[in-house]
Amino acid sequence: MEGPRILVVDDEPDVLAVLVDLFEAAGYSPRYTADSREAARLLEMADFVVVVSNVLMPHLSGLQLLKLAKRRNPDTHVVLVTGDFSQEIALEALNSGAFGILRKPFNNEELLAAVKEAIGRRSPPTTTG
Numbered sequence: 001m002e003g004p005r006i007l008v009v010d011d012e013p014d015v016l017a018v019l020v021d022l023f024e025a026a027g028y029s030p031r032y033t034a035d036s037r038e039a040a041r042l043l044e045m046a047d048f049v050v051v052v053s054n055v056l057m058p059h060l061s062g063l064q065l066l067k068l069a070k071r072r073n074p075d076t077h078v079v080l081v082t083g084d085f086s087q088e089i090a091l092e093a094l095n096s097g098a099f100g101i102l103r104k105p106f107n108n109e110e111l112l113a114a115v116k117e118a119i120g121r122r123s124p125p126t127t128t129g
Helices: 013-025 034-044 062-072 085-097 106-120
Strands: 006-009 029-035 050-054 077-082 100-103
Touching: 006 034, 006 077, 013 029, 013 050, 013 106, 029 034, 034 050, 034 062, 050 062, 050 106, 062 077, 062 085, 077 106, 085 100, 100 106
Parallel strands: 006 029, 006 050, 050 077, 077 100
Antiparallel strands: none
8 A cells, every 4th residue: 555645856866865765764755856847747646745846946946735735625634844944934935834934954753743744634535425
């Protein structure tokens, strides 16, 4: 059985590798990309329970991906990570529906806890019958 769908987006290859390794070691099978445009395409094609994204990236920011994910499925939880943490970014993220925002370098356990909590808060799919 496949676990919850997680999308990981970071334009920094080293950070992306750390994130993917972290989630795979925790038992997840994340989809991942370093290209925010590819992330937007993936968000249009599939339903993800959690999106973990860098904030500042070329082409589309993590805040833009957050809004796209929420527009596609309001139940998708988005956790943002950023090395350029500011009160303005945090407020925009939270006002746009982010589940959380963590400062880089992030604590692996804190990030895993945020993702686990986000998965636990996801509304179960409704069935019709």
